[in-house]
Amino acid sequence: NAGVMQNPRHLVRRRGQEARLRCSPMKGHSHVYWYRQLPEEGLKFMVYLQKENIIDESGMPKERFSAEFPKEGPSILRIQQVVRGDSAAYFCASSSKELSNQPQHFGDGTRLSIL
């Protein structure tokens, strides 16, 4: 089942380090979304990307967070100088745009823990 693949599944970082989260969309999907889920809370939209373009980053914190989706390779969510409050589950989803209102297919997330 070539679904959305996220790695690593679990990531532990110390305060001040960098975290890099990877997402490979489903085959044929060129639209990627990142969401964050804080403990005991719902998912919050962060950023929407198409190949090589950021379409909507209205949910991204203004500092330390960045995302890319290069022409080749997975989408990367990068968090610089991590702090305890960055501890969360980060989910990636992909969709196809051939038809409107296509469902988003989610990966199983990366659980980031900050020591």
Next chain:
Amino acid sequence: DAKTTQPNSMESNEEEPVHLPCNHSTISGTDYIHWYRQLPSQGPEYVIHGLTSNVNNRMASLAIAEDRKSSTLILHRATLRDAAVYYCILISNFGNEKLTFGTGTRLTIIP
């Protein structure tokens, strides 16, 4: 995006039908009604979506009120694997389709 309201939690007995309600009184004419669910320790999973007519697929049925101000997700025969948080989400046909998750309904299945 228009807001949805769902009960915080529901319980159902195994092998019985489950009706999960969702109110969306400010829905616009171009909003689709989507349902996702999130099983423990997993990412959300698409369940079903519709615009005006009732919809059926292998997972569930979606009943949409005539005025579209409410909808009901129907699981015809609940199993223990259906225990999850169910989210009702409105998506504009003209938006960029980012999903706005509310608090959802936590469904507990009683064996």
